[in-house]
Amino acid sequence: MNVIISDHARRRLQEERQQLIRVEDVLAAASSIPGRIQVATRFRNFLAGSGRWFDVVVKDSDNLRIVITVIGK
Secondary structure (H helix, E strand, O other): OEEEEOHHHHHHOOOHHHOOOOHHHHHHHHHOOOOOOOOOEEEEEEEOOOOOEEEEEEEEEOOEEEEEEEEEO
């Protein structure tokens, strides 16, 4: 399944709260979630390569998994 990151999520990665979370971290987190997500769902406690914890909100659409937003902790 292909994973895309929404423009909103990319902008959020530039904010201080999401500092040190890279696009690669988000892609790996979204790819690791098994099954299909029919409605936007928050998945918690992923660890970025930098050691920062974050959550993602994802939804599946056809053959795509869309990362809607990223929430740094």
